Amino acid sequence: MSDKLDKIFDSFVSNNLFKNKSILQSNYTPENIPIRDEQIDSVGSILAPVIRGERASNLFVYGKTGTGKTLSVRHVGNKILKRVEEMGQNHLKVIYINCKMKKVSDTEYRIIAELISELGGKVPETGLPTGQVYSRFVDLIDSKKQIILIILDEIDQAVQKISDNFIYSLTRMNSELKNAQISIVGISNSLDFMDNLDPRVRSSLGEEELVFAPYNALQLQEILKERADIAFKEGVLEEGVIAKCAAFAAREHGDARRALDLLRVAGEIAERENNKKINLGHIDSANQKIEKDKMLDVISSGPKQFQLILHSVMQLEEKNKGSDEGIFTGDVYNRYQEICEKTKNEILTQRRVSDILADFDMLGIINARVISKGRQGRTREIKLMLSPQIKQKALEILEDSLGLK
DNA sequence: CAGCGTTCAGATGAATCAACGATCTACTCGTCC
DNA sequence: ACGAGTAGATCGTTGATTCATCTGAACGCTGCA
Numbered sequence: 001m002s003d004k005l006d007k008i009f010d011s012f013v014s015n016n017l018f019k020n021k022s023i024l025q026s027n028y029t030p031e032n033i034p035i036r037d038e039q040i041d042s043v044g045s046i047l048a049p050v051i052r053g054e055r056a057s058n059l060f061v062y063g064k065t066g067t068g069k070t071l072s073v074r075h076v077g078n079k080i081l082k083r084v085e086e087m088g089q090n091h092l093k094v095i096y097i098n099c100k101m102k103k104v105s106d107t108e109y110r111i112i113a114e115l116i117s118e119l120g121g122k123v124p125e126t127g128l129p130t131g132q133v134y135s136r137f138v139d140l141i142d143s144k145k146q147i148i149l150i151i152l153d154e155i156d157q158a159v160q161k162i163s164d165n166f167i168y169s170l171t172r173m174n175s176e177l178k179n180a181q182i183s184i185v186g187i188s189n190s191l192d193f194m195d196n197l198d199p200r201v202r203s204s205l206g207e208e209e210l211v212f213a214p215y216n217a218l219q220l221q222e223i224l225k226e227r228a229d230i231a232f233k234e235g236v237l238e239e240g241v242i243a244k245c246a247a248f249a250a251r252e253h254g255d256a257r258r259a260l261d262l263l264r265v266a267g268e269i270a271e272r273e274n275n276k277k278i279n280l281g282h283i284d285s286a287n288q289k290i291e292k293d294k295m296l297d298v299i300s301s302g303p304k305q306f307q308l309i310l311h312s313v314m315q316l317e318e319k320n321k322g323s324d325e326g327i328f329t330g331d332v333y334n335r336y337q338e339i340c341e342k343t344k345n346e347i348l349t350q351r352r353v354s355d356i357l358a359d360f361d362m363l364g365i366i367n368a369r370v371i372s373k374g375r376q377g378r379t380r381e382i383k384l385m386l387s388p389q390i391k392q393k394a395l396e397i398l399e400d401s402l403g404l405k
Numbered sequence: 406c407a408g409c410g411t412t413c414a415g416a417t418g419a420a421t422c423a424a425c426g427a428t429c430t431a432c433t434c435g436t437c438c
Numbered sequence: 439a440c441g442a443g444t445a446g447a448t449c450g451t452t453g454a455t456t457c458a459t460c461t462g463a464a465c466g467c468t469g470c471a
Contacts, residue, residue, distance in 0.1 A: 303453090329415060352454055354416065370416065374464025377414025409468085417460070422453105429448070437440085 016233070016271070023231040024264035033075060034226055035219045036068050039212060043076045046208050047183070050147045051084055053091050055181040058171060058205050062188055063212025066255030069187050070153055072212075077151060077185075091146045098153040141180045148182040155186040171204035214254030220246035223256055224263060232267065238279045241266070248287055262286050292390050298363055300397045305348055309356050311398045312336040313366060314391065317384045326381040329354060343402055357382065 022028055033040065049056045063069045077094045084092045141148055174181055186205055215223070224242045245266070249259030266286035270278045299310065312335035316327045333350050340347045348356075357380060361368040368380040386394060 305453095333415095348453095349455060350415080351417090351456080355454095358416095370461095372462040372464085373414085374462080375411090375413055375466095376464080377412080377416095378461060378463090379415055407468105407470090409466105411465080411467095413462105413464095415461095418458080420455105420457085422455075424453090425451085427448100427450085429446105431444100431446090433442105433444080435440105435442090 018231060018267060018271075019233050020231055021264065021267075023227050024260050024267070029071065029074065030227065033068060033071060034222050035215065036072050036212075039068075039210060040072050040076060042210055043073060044079070046210075047076060047080060047149070047185075050092055050149060050183065051080060051087075053089075053145075053147060055147060055174070056149070056183040057207040058183055059185045059208045059210065060188070060206045061185065061210045061212065064214050064253050064255065065189055066249075066257035066259075067212040067214055068256060069212050073151055073185055073187060077149060080149075092149065093146060094149045094151065096151045096153065141182070142177045145179040146181075148180060149185065150182060151185045151187065153187045155188050215250070215256055216254060217243075217246045217250035220249055220254065220256060220259050224259055227260065228263060231264075232278075236267075236277055238277050240280060241278055241283060244280055244283045248283065258290075261290060265289055288387075288389075292387075292393070295365065295386065295390055296393060296397065298365070299394050300401065304345065304402070305352075306356060306359075307398050307402055308339055308343070308345060309336050309353060310360065310365065310394075311402060312339055313360075313382060313384060314395060314398070326383070328379040328381060329357065330379060332357065332382065339402075354380075 023030075043059065043061075046059050047056045061069050061073060074096060077096070081092060081094050084090070171184060184205060221242055224245055228237060228242060242263075245259050245262050248262055249255055252258055262283060263286075266278050266282040269285050269289070270282045273282075275282070299307070302310075309332065312332050313327065316331055316335055320327060329350075333353055336353060337347055339345075357366070357368055360366045364385055367383045367385050370378065371381050372378045384391070
């Protein structure tokens with residue numbers, strides 16, 4: 001037993017493909033950022049006034065996930081801060097807040113509390129009226145002459161939960177401040193976020209706008225190459241590996257984060273297989289693994305009713321295997337009722353089940369097409385979209401969590 | 406056989422409900438002057 | 439008297455139900471060539 005373990009450890013130590021794995025993690029901030037020079041320059045010139053202690057225009061940055069928005073903005077923020085410090089001044093504060101951080105900052109209160117604590121103020125744990133926290137915040141930053149640069153990442157998420165008058169009051173805060181001034185940088189994933197925003201907010205927040213276009217495969221390659229050089233040991237990557245990674249990620253709206261994940265996971269797989277090199281096959285497995293993990297995560301973390309319904313779909317699919325007969329909503333509902341009876345779960349109405357099936361469709365777990373069968377009415381024709389291995393694993397998870405078997 | 410109304414089974418919408426979390430308000434209690 | 443802490447009151451969300459309305463092609467009936 002321990003011999004075997006030793007062997008595993010030995011090979012792990014000796015066959016380490018990585019020089020520094022953290023470089024491929026998404027939270028790593030590289031020294032220089034390829035491709036985004038133009039955007040960085042723009043951000044820099046828009047924010048430059050704060051170096052002289054003047055207020056910069058509010059900036060709004062759009063772009064899909066993994067296009068380097070956050071990275072670029074933070075990079076510029078750090079550079080500016082460093083510059084100001086080099087000049088021996090301290091009139092600048094840069095605050096970065098991710099509005100979507102796992103349930104942490106998703107209300108107006110919490111965001112302001114977060115802002116206060118970033119500024120070194122103490123945050124009352126609970127219960128203060130929002131207005132009071134707000135005025136405490138104003139007092140805090142207005143206590144001396146300074147410029148506050150607030151970076152609100154994934155701002156669209158916040159606005160979905162809170163009303164947009166939070167941002168409005170932020171943008172308008174400058175008129176209340178006597179000493180300090182604030183500039184806001186909003187970062188949003190969705191391109192049409194601005195459209196359904198209050199016009200007053202739109203004009204004040206979007207004084208300057210910047211769009212980060214998705215990377216294309218070539219640009220992704222460049223990024224990957226740069227990081228791979230320092231992340232992996234010499235000569236570990238086989239020919240074409242980077243290109244393939246880039247191609248995969250480019251297909252998914254040019255998400256660089258995805259590309260890096262892919263490369264990292266491929267490396268891990270190669271390592272586990274005790275391979276000296278990372279080849280194209282590893283990229284494929286990595287892609288599958290990521291896909292699989294994501295899917296299984298959705299399935300296992302879903303509410304019980306979702307699992308019940310998915311289980312009935314899977315059973316029906318198993319039964320219909322071979323025949324080309326489709327699965328229809330009615331079948332699913334009947335089977336679902338049976339399972340509920342058996343497991344003593346509440347039975348939802350068909351209306352709800354129909355909605356849940358539509359959700360599955362959105363998640364890509366099933367493919368549902370609304371068809372009309374003439375006299376036999378209208379229904380969804382459902383196809384399960386899970387690959388065999390995922391299906392097997394998912395079935396286990398479901399039966400486990402539902403107490404079936 | 407084209408044209409037309411019927412019909413089916415569930416899609417899709419809208420209003421409403423119930424339960425839960427989070428916030429707000431008001432009241433109580435301890436402490437300090 | 440004042441502030442802190444806490445117990446209901448209140449508000450907003452979200453998943454779910456109920457009621458209502460739509461839907462689109464096969465089916466079957468008509469009428470015409």
